[in-house]
Amino acid sequence: MTASVAIRPGVFDDRAGIEALYPDAFPDEDLLPVVRQLLDMRSGVLSLVAVDGEAIVGHVIFTDCGLSDADARLALLGPLGVVSARHGKGIGSALVREGHERLRQAGITHVFVLGDPAYYGRFGFAAETGVAPPFELPVSWRDAWQSLALDNAAKPPRGTLSVPEPWNDRALWAP
Numbered sequence: 337m338t339a340s341v342a343i344r345p346g347v348f349d350d351r352a353g354i355e356a357l358y359p360d361a362f363p364d365e366d367l368l369p370v371v372r373q374l375l376d377m378r379s380g381v382l383s384l385v386a387v388d389g390e391a392i393v394g395h396v397i398f399t400d401c402g403l404s405d406a407d408a409r410l411a412l413l414g415p416l417g418v419v420s421a422r423h424g425k426g427i428g429s430a431l432v433r434e435g436h437e438r439l440r441q442a443g444i445t446h447v448f449v450l451g452d453p454a455y456y457g458r459f460g461f462a463a464e465t466g467v468a469p470p471f472e473l474p475v476s477w478r479d480a481w482q483s484l485a486l487d488n489a490a491k492p493p494r495g496t497l498s499v500p501e502p503w504n505d506r507a508l509w510a511p
């Protein structure tokens with residue numbers, strides 16, 4: 337990552353910069369509705385921005401989750417986006433790693449993601465089979481459902497991931 341980029345928690349004034357980033361990073365997908373709903377949540381959301389001076393060049397959200405039938409301190413990673421002009425410079429990796437460190441300190445034991453294993457594998461994410469996503473995934477997406485243990489001493493969770501309302505939308509879990 338370039339030395340001029342810093343990672344910090346997002347604040348209210350970052351909203352316009354965050355909202356400008358997503359159509360650029362995801363030209364074929366409209367993630368703004370879910371991003372806005374997540375940022376409107378009063379708690380249970382970790383929003384981190386990558387900033388270069390005044391410019392927001394990357395953003396990630398981690399959302400607190402649980403299990404449908406047991407106590408667990410889990411999180412869902414997503415969305416993650418970096419402005420297209422700055423891809424491949426380590427910004428996405430820095431956002432993910434900073435998020436994991438903050439979640440670990442907060443007592444979250446496992447992080448889940450629905451994403452490309454070729455990318456998330458570099459952080460240690462591996463295919464998840466013990467915890468089901470909130471909606472059944474199409475067969476072609478099953479490899480994309482992954483998790484990472486932040487606390488290796490924690491018992492592996494089993495069950496179905498329980499997500500807050502913005503993620504409780506089947507359309508977000510299917511092509």
Ligand SMILES: CC(C)(COP(=O)(O)OP(=O)(O)OC[C@H]1O[C@@H](n2cnc3c(N)ncnc32)[C@H](O)[C@@H]1OP(=O)(O)O)[C@@H](O)C(=O)NCCC(=O)NCCS
Binds near residue numbers: 418419425426452454
């Ligand atoms: C995916 C994304 C967040 C990565 O951020 P980034 O800052 O470009 O990534 P980093 O610089 O940390 O890592 C770059 C590495 O990841 C690889 N990479 C990026 N996207 C990848 C993908 N979808 N699959 C496999 N590898 C990927 C790059 O080839 C590069 O590899 P290298 O280190 O071997 O050269 C960014 O490319 C992006 O915003 N893409 C569009 C939105 C998106 O797809 N988000 C992820 C949703 S699951």
